[in-house]
Amino acid sequence: VGKGVGENFLASDIPALLKHTRDMYIIENNEFVVLTKNEVKIYNSLLQEQNRDTFKVTWDVESAEKEGYPHFMLKEIHEQPKGLYETLHRRLEKDDSITLDGISLTKEDLEKINKIYIVACGTAYHAGLVGRFAIEKFAGIPVEVDIASEFRYRDPFVDDKTLFIAVSQSGETIDTLAALREAKRKGARILSVVNVVGSSVSRESDDVFYTWAGPEIAVASTKAYTTQLMSMYLIALHMARVKGVMSDERYESVLGELKAIPEKVREVLRDDKIFQKLADEQFNNESVFFMGRSVDVDVAYEGSLKLKEISYINSFAIPAGELKHGTIALMEEGTLVFALANQDRLFEKMISNIKEVKARGAYVVAVAKAGNKEIEKVADQVVFIPDGMDELTPLLSVVPLQLFAYYVSVARGNDVDKPRNLAKSVTVE
Structure with a gap:
């Protein structure tokens, strides 16, 4: 729900509202809204009114338009250098250390973890496969990658020593949400990699790593995928540093290569x-x-x-x-x-x-x-x-x-x- 001045809006996704407002309400499951031009009232299933603050969306209007491209998909392919740059540099301090705001994994937490599950669907699942490679290669922690729709049906072993990483562009994928809830019920710590701020997956996670792809309109994911990859590499590097298993020289070498990626992607696009x-x-x-x-x-x-x-x-x-x-x-x-x-x-x-x-x-x-x-x-x-x-x-x-x-x-x-x-x-x- 979008909140305006003398007008309010209802849409199925955030990009549809960006021309009108940046202030949004999140509507939870089993809630309904009474909408007029002057007010927004949110009720739960017991007809109790819910008090809720808006949150501000930082995406710009232009990112939800084609801007001269024949299709959103081609535009989003060409936006990948920007998304990769933003995802990387918003996580770097001046001394090139990686800051994971919203993620409070300490050395003690990582030493306690003996298993990581990365769970996702479709393209996000493929990003998870690369995430497994990066985490095992750089941080030396065993990782298993599961398709979300299969995860809960095989009754996997999950306990409080498990880190569950959910990957989703929208943060609303029902299979990923169901797997997340199952892992949480069994005591796992939940870290999510999502693109949409305030989404269901992010709200139900202990820690959140937001990608900076911007709104992705085309159904076939492109820039969300590559920013998920960048996020996975950063998480892997952070884990390696916190655990003390990566030398300064190796860290600087990998980070230097990551910094060069946006320009290299531009080169491919040429x-x-x-x-x-x-x-x-x-x-x-x-x-x-x-x-x-x-x-x-x-x-x-x-x-x-x-x-x-x-x-x-x-x-x-x-x-x-x-x-x-x-x-x-x-x-x-x-x-x-x-x-x-x-x-x-x-x-x-x-x-x-x-x-x-x-x-x-x-x-x-x-x-x-x-x-x-x-x-x-x-x-x-x-x-x-x-x-x-x-x-x-x-x-x-x-x-x-x-x-x-x-x-x-x-x-x-x-x-x-x-x-x-x-x-x-x-x-x-």
Whole structure:
């Protein structure tokens, strides 16, 4: 509910209200509102009036408009450098230490934690997979990632030594909320990574890490995903520092790389025409696969989901090492394969996998770090991302996949921002 002067507003989401007011009321479950132009009255299910303060939304009006772009999705892809910069720099002190305002995890708290669950749905789940990689790599804490709709039904072991991290753009995803409540009931500490201030997930969490993506209008998530990744890396670094398991030199090296990410994403976006041309050549291809190893496969999952969501192509993503266990049977002349090859220690294995699918007639588009001449000898086409630390490449390698999905959807004449059968906030089980 939006509060104005001599006018009040009702909408299903915040962006619809930004042209009219920044002052909002949160309406809880089982409440109803009596709205007139001069007053807002909120009642619970017992007809008791509720006293409630408004909160001020900091998003600007322009961020909820297309600003000359043909679709919100393309605009939001191009807004990623800004979102990444904001998410990073709003958490940095002058001495480059990470401040997690709203998160009170002390060294004693972290020493008590013996298990972390990251729970989410869809794109946020894929961000959680990268989060697991980052936390285990930098902080040395075991992490399990669960799809929210499955988490509570397998009766996972959760107690007061468990940290439960909920990831959600909207903060209203019902499956994530249900999993959060189950973990809370069992005694877990709840940390949420959300984009919408005042959302249900944030209100029911012990600690909240807000991303700074701004309003995301397109159903297919892009900038919310990359800012979730940035948040996960910052949480992992913070945990590593608090636990004392990361040297100053290593911390400064990783942080320096993170600071360079927004400009590197801009660099990838400048090559927009490459992806448009590739999409024009491949938009009728009904057999598309994504593969990678280590954290690259987590990005492959997201690339495949983006393509499915908005192009309606039945694409698949697999760990490259699993090819020989069944999926290679689907390779044939003309199959399109995206091979993510950004992990130096696994590069030779990826080269072998590329050769395997090419031998069956696949057309391979590799995503690799700049300066990699070897991969040009085996892939049919290479999309280069700026060179950098292997662990942080998900922040860059996903961008070409987002652009490819976007341009394929446009070429197929689909409604990019509102793909069929999908909703931005999934509030039903």
